[in-house]
Amino acid sequence: MTMLPGLLRRSTAALALSGLTLSVAACGGTGGGGGDITGTLNGAGASFPSAIYQRWFKDMSADGVNVNYQSVGSGAGVRQFLAETVDFGASDAPMDEEEIAKMPRGVLQIPMTAGAIAVAYNNPGCELKLTQKQLGDIFLGKITNFNELGCDDKKITIVHRSDGSGTTFNFTNHLAAVSPEWKAGPGADKAVNWPTGVGAKGNEGVSAQLTQLDGGIGYVEVAFVKDPLQAAALENGSGEIVMPTNATESEALASIDLGEDLTGSNPNPAKGYPIVTFTWILAYKSGNGDKTPLLQKVFNTTLSEPFQSLAPELGYVTLPPSVVEKAKAAVAMISE
Known part of the structure; x- marks a missing residue:
């Protein structure tokens, strides 16, 4: 792996x-x-x-x-x-x-x-490099098999948060920014009506569920991506496909203007890893x-x-x- x-x-x-x-x-x-x-x-x-x-x-x-x-x-x-x-x-x-x-x-x-929020998956030997459209279609339930993403045949099972979550808020804000269909459908919030998948509580719970689920794909803070899980490379706002690393995360965070109340965000940065x-x-x-x-x-x-x-x-x-x-x-x- x-x-x-x-x-x-x-x-x-x-x-x-x-x-x-x-x-x-x-x-x-x-x-x-x-x-x-x-x-x-x-x-x-x-x-x-x-x-x-x-x-x-x-x-x-x-x-x-x-x-x-x-x-x-x-x-x-x-x-x-x-x-x-x-x-x-x-x-x-x-x-x-x-x-x-x-x-x-x-x-x-x-x-x-x-x-950063990683798109984590359990499929050893498969290295995912996802466009923004592919990312949206996976979580919309339109892409259902890893063979549609260039890997061997294996069913995809989505794992999402079951509790109200800031991780979900930031992840769905990114989906809404890159997928018009997602924006018009589930939208962005701490909890949404997921089109497909199973729920788990906390980053800890999603990570644990993915570890036990061959073919699972979910979203967690990068620190929770541990063997056998991997993180997918994602397309940012300028079309570059990048992995989450300290350098690419820092580059994207630099584009965020926190504002006077210190609460700013950027759901689709043009530089660096796109979900920070x-x-x-x-x-x-x-x-x-x-x-x-x-x-x-x-x-x-x-x-x-x-x-x-x-x-x-x-x-x-x-x-x-x-x-x-x-x-x-x-x-x-x-x-x-």
Whole structure:
């Protein structure tokens, strides 16, 4: 089997994440400041960044700050955030104006890391290089066999998310951008009516289902593409067919203007790998009480250079310095 370069070292970070609960500590020696601040934080949301969050929180474990993060998907994370049952949320899809209006405490959406969504498949010996039309037709159920894509005869089974998901939001936004039929049909959202396939919960669940399903094709964050799965090369907005690598992901992310509210996106970039996204921490702007210093300590640590530099080896993309600067400014706005 041909493995995506660097993917083997990336994929180890995505193991054992289903139902992820982390009890870890943040220390003053990690570069985030905060001295002897201790306490407990509870967060929930996106499974897309769970591999890097696991590593970050583990590496911060030194002196008595417990961070419990539940990898439940972006949709559930936003719901728990709005219900105020967590200290912070996490989502791969920015909250919309209607959702934000439901939160009287105010909302800060802080970009924390970035990465690519891979079209993952289980068919050893087959190297997929997909045009935008082929990609749309696969998930529309119009292409049903690998022999239509230049590989040996094998039935295709689609695996998609069953839960509300920022990964789905970004993937279907790309499909809507490249396939008029998809845009007029299922459309783009955290959950859509899939024309075909079976569902699984979380990036973890889709990856596990694909691993067990010979001939399966689905979509997951790149860190979850692990043997026997492979990632397809995809056509970008200028017609170039590229693999997801740190270089091609960074090139595409550079085309995204995050804007003043730090929530920008580009569903079909002309350069680099075409399905990339930032992922956000959802923080309450006010009403954080005595947890305010703790929240700022944890997020300033994850935005620090030593922690951001871990991103490539874990299957993510280091945030550009300009984005880190804006993210830290948002962290500073977290108030009591």
